Amino acid sequence: MATSISAVVLLGIVVFVLIQGGFVRLGPALACAAFGSFLASTGAAPVITPAINAINDWISSI
Structure with a gap:
């Protein structure tokens, strides 16, 4: 649950920055x-959820 909330916040910030920067309308x-x-x-x-979790686990282990 905490991972999905963190991902939503991070992706929301990325989308906001892209919209503000004019890269995406x-x-x-x-x-x-x-x-x-x-x-x-x-x-x-x-299918998508375990793939995202695997990527998250891989990033966490770095």
Whole structure:
């Protein structure tokens, strides 16, 4: 749970900086957020979650 909250905060900051810097416009950023939200409710979520956890564990071990 703490990992997912940290990831959400980190990715939110990255998206905010990209929007403010003019690299990404608000429309595409919202479309990506909506896509991620819908993707989380599909059958792909059980495959994606362990992959993200494995990457997180790998980064933590460095």
